[in-house]
Amino acid sequence: MGCVQSFRELCDRQKNTNVRLSLPAVCIVWQTAMIILFGVFIRYNEESSPRWVEYRKAKNISSDIENDFYFRYPSFQDVHVMIFVGFGFLMTFLKRYSFGAVGFNFLIAAFGLQWALLMQGWFHSLDYSDGKIKIGIENLINADFCVAGCLIAYGAVLGKVSPVQLMVLTLFGITLFAVEEYIILDLIHAKDAGGSMVIHTFGGYYGLSISWMLYRPNLDQSSRLQGSVYHSDVFAMIGTLFLWMFWPSFNSAITDHGDGQHRAAINTYLALAATVLTTVAVSSLFQKHGKLDMVHIQNSTLAGGVAVGTAAEFMLMPYGSLIVGFCCGIVSTLGYIYLTPFMEKYMKIQDTCGIHNLHAMPGVIGGIVGAITAAAASESVYGHEGLINTFDFEGEFKDMVPTRQGGHQAAGLCVAICFGVGGVTQLPIWGDAADDNCFDDEAYWEVPDDEETFPQVPQYNNHMRNKDV
């Protein structure tokens, strides 16, 4: 990480937005490092290697369709869409930062998933017989999940950081994530199918702590660009809808085969539906003339999916899912109306996308719901085998009981919050930040000159924007 710091210094020394040396250097060097580490560590697992035929026969598996690929690939592709189109387009709402939203999201997700395969692999998929990480479809899904945590954090600093800073944010974020996840899932033995705690709570607080570090007192100098235009709001709805629609796949992607995936999808579907109605209700109620605010529709409608993440695979019951969604729509929308301005004014946290309302708070709610649902589990509801399968009361945890599992869930939530807020310890490496050039694609992108689209506009303003194509 010494090299990280030296790149940052290189960048800071120039005191401007020129990333012509630092960005290519980071991309090339880090990608080369990935290739070397993959060469040393990463191999196919028994279901993705040509030895599957022999493995299948040895394990007496009757058909290729029982390869894990067919259980998880459709969900994987949906999750992949959420990461790249969902998160990317959700952030295109700013009038002049759509390139940065979609493009940098693309960049850091592409890097993050490689680093995540390694970090998560060392913790979860290391084959001790040969020291290699063996990967299959489930690893790809987990890498996407890990990336999601960093993309959430990006939402808090959207428009205020350089792509090099984002790469550093991702490198550290993935690393923290993998450690946190190992502690929560393996050591504490908490369950977190959709990552309410591991992904959303952690990612939310990680982003907020970085945004606090990068506080810009004069951000209102960029306020001209800190809003949406009509079509940018429609673009953002593409992100919203793909996140909303595919969230059942997100929460069910790595749950147990069979009823586990089935139930997680149903619970998420229901929670999200309820969230839409309460979001609309609160948005209308708290605005002059009852007009709806696109910010709420774009974001708060998703809060139910976050909050049902942990408990999606438990017996939350359909009405339970609706209740969770109902509450989160209200909490999240009120957060946008009251909490975000409060945090900016009094706590020096500028949260561009309002990730506190969409991820952090609903994530905490999700952790609590998960703990309660786990503690309330019983054999009469789950059946004997069902209870063991759902909570993995096996191996060293075979004497676990639901009430104690509830306590472990709560402990997991605390760890997630601590790791998120703990991002603050990285303070030294984040330099000062200039206040202008925020929310403007001009800083890092070749932006096309738009005059030709509107032939009816008089010609005297053709050369008002300096272009250096």
Add this chain to the structure above:
Amino acid sequence: MGCVQSFRELCDRQKNTNVRLSLPAVCIVWQTAMIILFGVFIRYNEESSPRWVEYRKAKNISSDIENDFYFRYPSFQDVHVMIFVGFGFLMTFLKRYSFGAVGFNFLIAAFGLQWALLMQGWFHSLDYSDGKIKIGIENLINADFCVAGCLIAYGAVLGKVSPVQLMVLTLFGITLFAVEEYIILDLIHAKDAGGSMVIHTFGGYYGLSISWMLYRPNLDQSSRLQGSVYHSDVFAMIGTLFLWMFWPSFNSAITDHGDGQHRAAINTYLALAATVLTTVAVSSLFQKHGKLDMVHIQNSTLAGGVAVGTAAEFMLMPYGSLIVGFCCGIVSTLGYIYLTPFMEKYMKIQDTCGIHNLHAMPGVIGGIVGAITAAAASESVYGHEGLINTFDFEGEFKDMVPTRQGGHQAAGLCVAICFGVGGVTQLPIWGDAADDNCFDDEAYWEVPDDEETFPQVPQYNNHMRNKDV
């Protein structure tokens, strides 16, 4: 439903577009009702509950992969995309009603699917042993289907109704749908895999009858906004394409496992391909200079998917699918050119999206094609078991023969039309409607001020639009 009416009166009394009390009230009260009803009635079925392990062993099912989830989940997600992105974006073509198109589509679909789970559940999935509705992935698909009927109806009144009216339209629409579906599929024993009759014919005529009730003689006062702009037409193509691409999933989502789903997907794929060519042909032929009209490309290209809905799982044969698509592209495009203006001028039916051409007419064609294909079925083509499986000639219908099945299909079509047109009986609850404020997001949405996007436009017009953010 008394409460519905009182909300409407509340809203009407104000004689304007302010929905600040009525919209939140409807959303909160109805969502609360959903939670209570779900609490009383809805439970997981044996494939989504933790008792699946025991069920599997009892039924001697060899692998988790035979859980219905894996047969239907990919299709479900595609259908989900059609409902939210497909229908939502298809309606964004208006220059200033994209928020309303995507946003209200989102709202009513999220409410509708909950109510549909209940209504369809009472008719189809009630477990008489304990009085509960047991849901699984197939119920989610059917709920989405049910919602589709209401979204079709929304197309007819797009831009002319308030969100509260849309919620009422959805409540009544879902209720009628569930009754109609029960009569057609269960009592009459018609088959309708892709819902040509049940969804499209019903939804089309339901929307048209409501549009007739809400006739606005002075709608041309809003004509300034009743068109598209360049980018809104591109947004609408997102809707068109996601509907077009995923239609094979729509028509195959709830057909029989194995060849039933396989064949339905192939037939739909082919019918849609043929429709594109004849739509382009007719659109070019009937325009000055042979230029293509985006309205036709956005809508009529989908007519083949509608029309092949009923017969998709039958032995329609690949060339049969092409013929159906061929005809529908022509009929639908001619409908846009001649019928829509005629209906507005002489029948007082203002059909914003032209659902008569995209859903109602092709739906009727689909019903007829289904009846003919069913009547022509024979054991020599289907095989003995194949015929029984495809048409469910089992139980009380085990003496059914194909020709009689054809008659039942025709009867089903008539029921669908009657229920659709029967929407007119709701006349009393729909108040008068003002003629201004149509097709304008300003009425119900906080719309961003766009001037900053175009820095080259002189500054003297900064404050021409009243904003009350």
Add this chain to the structure above:
Amino acid sequence: MGCVQSFRELCDRQKNTNVRLSLPAVCIVWQTAMIILFGVFIRYNEESSPRWVEYRKAKNISSDIENDFYFRYPSFQDVHVMIFVGFGFLMTFLKRYSFGAVGFNFLIAAFGLQWALLMQGWFHSLDYSDGKIKIGIENLINADFCVAGCLIAYGAVLGKVSPVQLMVLTLFGITLFAVEEYIILDLIHAKDAGGSMVIHTFGGYYGLSISWMLYRPNLDQSSRLQGSVYHSDVFAMIGTLFLWMFWPSFNSAITDHGDGQHRAAINTYLALAATVLTTVAVSSLFQKHGKLDMVHIQNSTLAGGVAVGTAAEFMLMPYGSLIVGFCCGIVSTLGYIYLTPFMEKYMKIQDTCGIHNLHAMPGVIGGIVGAITAAAASESVYGHEGLINTFDFEGEFKDMVPTRQGGHQAAGLCVAICFGVGGVTQLPIWGDAADDNCFDDEAYWEVPDDEETFPQVPQYNNHMRNKDV
């Protein structure tokens, strides 16, 4: 093909962009021909016909889930999205050619897939017992693949040809493709899962050879329209991302059940991730001020998916995939910076979308990587059965060895290049082309008048654009 020529003459005689007779005639006549040919030749195969029940029992298949539909349908739908939304929206970057990009892509893909089902069917799926082509889900995927070759070619001539010319391009392209594919896959016995050679190399050179034939020395007359605007670049990112995300499905759609599909998806996922980083690096390094160029991000980020196409199902190893992606990001971006201007200036090849950099070069790299990987295969890595399964060393090729297979792969690549460049032999049928009206939707589409979107613009310019709606 005499009729093709006569339509072209009909069109040329009018010396303008009026396609009012030619376009409808081509669409109706060709679609009718399709119906007749489908009637004569195309039937359902045993997995999509109602006789599946009997077939299943005869073959002792234990469950419907082993129908090929469930192995391939999710991938098919992803490929379908790539063809219609991916390719379509990728080309919307031009400021005034979005209708043509999405719309003509839609038209030629819908025609192409029908013709591809026939052409590929005659070569690969003909049932000699009854002279019929038996189709199932794999045929639909292959038809989409075949169409992809033509859509790649469309990229080279985007904005410079009429829809009738595009239909001819597609008819010839599909025909050449099917022959080339038969030679490469069946006669030479090369493997090409993701079509690096068969689809991308062929499609790339086919498009370039047609672009060379249609060289317009005065194209700079349209240069006013030969760029993007802000929102058109965001639309293009929709295409980029759906191609990028679903490319693992593309490369794994028709590979072997089980580990074949699994491994192909992993390799493609990794190669694409690496490409993003090197594309960003090179784009930033070679621009003034280090600003990123949207053209590179939209296109070069996809090169890794192209280049890993052939070897995706082999034991390329995860680090091997990263290396391929690493190199292709660099090569492709440098191609956009240096090669495209060079080719236009000195070789008379105007390549609108830069398909040489995105498809042709990465395709050739993919062919070479495939040859090397195949030649290096060994039983110690693949296992005895794995080697036979992966390379189909069966039947008449059961004595094949990996090194010789490498030679066959190289031969396949040469055939693909020859067939692509061989498109030049069609020179006589492509008439001269006018230099104006390029890159302008006005030529073939009814384009809405945009003034109403911008109410703040003074009214004196309302009637500057001639409309004939």
